[in-house]
Amino acid sequence: MRIVIAEDLLLLRDGLVHILTSTDHEVVAAVDTAEALLQAVADHHPDLSIVDVRLPPTFRDEGIRAALRLRPSPVLILSQYVERTYAAELLADGRGAVGYLLKDRVTALDDFLDAIERVAAGGTAMDPEVVRQLFARNTNNQGVATLTPREREVLGLVAQGLSNSAISTALVLAPVSVEKHIGNIFAKLGLPPSDDSHRRVLAVLAYLNA
Amino acid sequence: MRTARSFVYLVTSLLAGPVGLLWTLATTAVTTIGAVTALGAPVFLTVTWLDRRLATAERRRAALVLGSPIGSPYLPVTGSGWARVRQVAAQPATWRDMAWFVLLFPLGLSLGIVAVVTAAVTAGALTAPAWAWSVPERNAPPIGQHLMGTTGGRLLLTLAGLALAPVAVWLLRRLARLQVTVAVALLAPGEHGRLVRRTQELAATRARVVDAQAAELRRIERDLHDGAQARIVAAGMTLALAERRARTGTAILNDVVTARRQLDNALAELRRLVRGIHPPILTDRGLPAALSALAADCPVPVTISVGLPERLAPAVESAAYFVVAEGLANAVKHAGGSGCSVTLTGSERLTVSVSDDGPGGADPKGSGLDGLRRRVEALDGTFSVTSPPGGPTRLTAEFPCAS
Numbered sequence: 001m002r003i004v005i006a007e008d009l010l011l012l013r014d015g016l017v018h019i020l021t022s023t024d025h026e027v028v029a030a031v032d033t034a035e036a037l038l039q040a041v042a043d044h045h046p047d048l049s050i051v052d053v054r055l056p057p058t059f060r061d062e063g064i065r066a067a068l069r070l071r072p073s074p075v076l077i078l079s080q081y082v083e084r085t086y087a088a089e090l091l092a093d094g095r096g097a098v099g100y101l102l103k104d105r106v107t108a109l110d111d112f113l114d115a116i117e118r119v120a121a122g123g124t125a126m127d128p129e130v131v132r133q134l135f136a137r138n139t140n141n142q143g144v145a146t147l148t149p150r151e152r153e154v155l156g157l158v159a160q161g162l163s164n165s166a167i168s169t170a171l172v173l174a175p176v177s178v179e180k181h182i183g184n185i186f187a188k189l190g191l192p193p194s195d196d197s198h199r200r201v202l203a204v205l206a207y208l209n210a
Numbered sequence: 211m212r213t214a215r216s217f218v219y220l221v222t223s224l225l226a227g228p229v230g231l232l233w234t235l236a237t238t239a240v241t242t243i244g245a246v247t248a249l250g251a252p253v254f255l256t257v258t259w260l261d262r263r264l265a266t267a268e269r270r271r272a273a274l275v276l277g278s279p280i281g282s283p284y285l286p287v288t289g290s291g292w293a294r295v296r297q298v299a300a301q302p303a304t305w306r307d308m309a310w311f312v313l314l315f316p317l318g319l320s321l322g323i324v325a326v327v328t329a330a331v332t333a334g335a336l337t338a339p340a341w342a343w344s345v346p347e348r349n350a351p352p353i354g355q356h357l358m359g360t361t362g363g364r365l366l367l368t369l370a371g372l373a374l375a376p377v378a379v380w381l382l383r384r385l386a387r388l389q390v391t392v393a394v395a396l397l398a399p400g401e402h403g404r405l406v407r408r409t410q411e412l413a414a415t416r417a418r419v420v421d422a423q424a425a426e427l428r429r430i431e432r433d434l435h436d437g438a439q440a441r442i443v444a445a446g447m448t449l450a451l452a453e454r455r456a457r458t459g460t461a462i463l464n465d466v467v468t469a470r471r472q473l474d475n476a477l478a479e480l481r482r483l484v485r486g487i488h489p490p491i492l493t494d495r496g497l498p499a500a501l502s503a504l505a506a507d508c509p510v511p512v513t514i515s516v517g518l519p520e521r522l523a524p525a526v527e528s529a530a531y532f533v534v535a536e537g538l539a540n541a542v543k544h545a546g547g548s549g550c551s552v553t554l555t556g557s558e559r560l561t562v563s564v565s566d567d568g569p570g571g572a573d574p575k576g577s578g579l580d581g582l583r584r585r586v587e588a589l590d591g592t593f594s595v596t597s598p599p600g601g602p603t604r605l606t607a608e609f610p611c612a613s
Binding site for chain 1: 432435436439440441443444446447448449450451453454472
């Protein structure tokens with residue numbers, strides 16, 4: 001996969017390049033500003049951009065703003081902190097091909113590589129921490145309250161963007177049970193059933209974000 | 211000289227008294243008439259404005275006796291029209307000025323006359339040999355004829371003058387003192403003004419403290435984000451790759467060494483940050499030990515002299531520590547001098563000073579120094595930097611340290 005990286009801290013930029021190149025990806029550009037990111041994406045048309053939230057010159061949310069300008073090109077935001085607000089902004093266009101992960105997640109290498117594949121393919125990768133924040137704001141939600149603990153677990157993984165098979169592996173459940181749980185969850189939340197897993201994630205996130 | 215100035219003060223009061231009284235009477239009349247017309251507000255404001263100019267002249271005149279003018283008691287006024295009138299009228303200083311002008315007339319007149327008579331008699335007696343011959347003697351009483359008419363008598367008058375002179379000097383100074391004491395009582399800033407000023411000062415320093423604190427928190431967040439946190443993530447990445455390699459049986463010693471180094475750096479970074487927030491030794495051992503540690507880390511030789519009573523309030527210790535730390539850091543960075551000296555003294559008030567023998571020219575508005583100033587002001591202290599071109603640079607902070 002051809003990837004552009006925007007990260008201002010040299011240590012982490014090098015670390016990412018190192019990880020990606022040693023896992024058979026090609027880093028076509030590694031830059032340290034939002035400006036350079038936009039230019040690099042225009043020049044290289046990468047399969048994915050991995051972008052830090054905080055970039056020069058003001059070190060606030062330049063990365064998020066640049067990512068929004070890059071859409072619909074696939075973007076994975078990597079940050080040392082997650083904010084539900086930023087997640088909502090990234091998801092707002094409802095197109096998928098977007099991810100928002102803590103930098104720590106890179107160390108669970110297989111999951112991370114899985115996430116970049118998913119985002120590049122038009123899917124979604126939301127950090128468990130974002131999902132936790134989304135659940136926290138839905139504690140009084142009628143629909144969520146009717147879910148069983150198991151269903152909540154499944155919903156959490158769906159919201160992170162995992163496919164049915166990934167969910168069944170993670171929870172050690174038969175694929176059929178996963179499908180059944182998902183059917184129940186969608187019914188309880190009043191969401192239209194959907195076989196397309198990308199669209200499904202977006203529906204769930206939109207529901208939790210509402 | 212002091213006597214001469216006292217005399218001038220008393221004599222000018224002779225003139226100022228009637229002027230003040232007439233002014234007060236005239237303006238009271240004008241303002242009273244003005245009050246019933248639409249021009250009430252502008253008239254009142256104009257009159258009080260002029261009033262304050264006159265009173266300020268009086269404050270300056272008091273410098274003849276006091277050495278320096280009496281401080282101004284006026285508080286800032288905002289708005290316009292009647293809002294302004296209300297504010298001016300609410301200030302006690304407005305009415306105290308007026309009271310002074312009314313009182314100055316009898317006071318200035320009586321004291322002025324006594325002063326003039328005293329001075330004239332003394333001067334006359336002293337200089338008797340020079341003029342007494344010209345006075346017609348016919349109607350004078352015999353004792354007068356003798357004193358003024360004969361050379362011996364005139365010299366006797368001079369002697370009397372010499373004896374009288376110290377008394378006259380004492381009296382003149384005394385009278386001037388008396389009058390200026392009344393002036394101070396009425397014209398100097400009163401309790402009301404002092405409290406208002408103090409409140410404004412406190413509000414301003416408090417706002418600066420809040421700003422400084424927010425800036426400090428932002429700095430700490432940035433340092434953590436770009437420092438320790440990033441290094442730990444990097445170590446995690448290195449180990450993640452190592453894990454993957456280990457699965458395929460590749461050697462991973464290099465990765466492990468790298469990860470360990472990255473974690474060591476992260477720890478060092480955290481220690482540095484913690485020390486910048488609050489050095490642990492300061493809590494454990496107090497200011498002298500913390501300053502010795504600071505000096506030991508400083509690349510230029512530092513002499514420290516501490517004359518302090520045991521421990522101070524934690525906030526004061528911390529502020530004093532950072533004044534010294536910043537002072538030394540600046541000296542190393544800019545001064546390139548061959549040495550610094552740090553002095554801490556005081557019991558009621560703590561005085562901290564850091565001076566170097568560098569080339570001077572430090573900018574007291576620089577962010578580091580400004581941060582220190584806020585920190586010191588938050589504790590009701592004062593902070594000053596002197597750094598003339600050519601040096602030396604000297605930071606001085608003073609705090610009340612009743613703990």
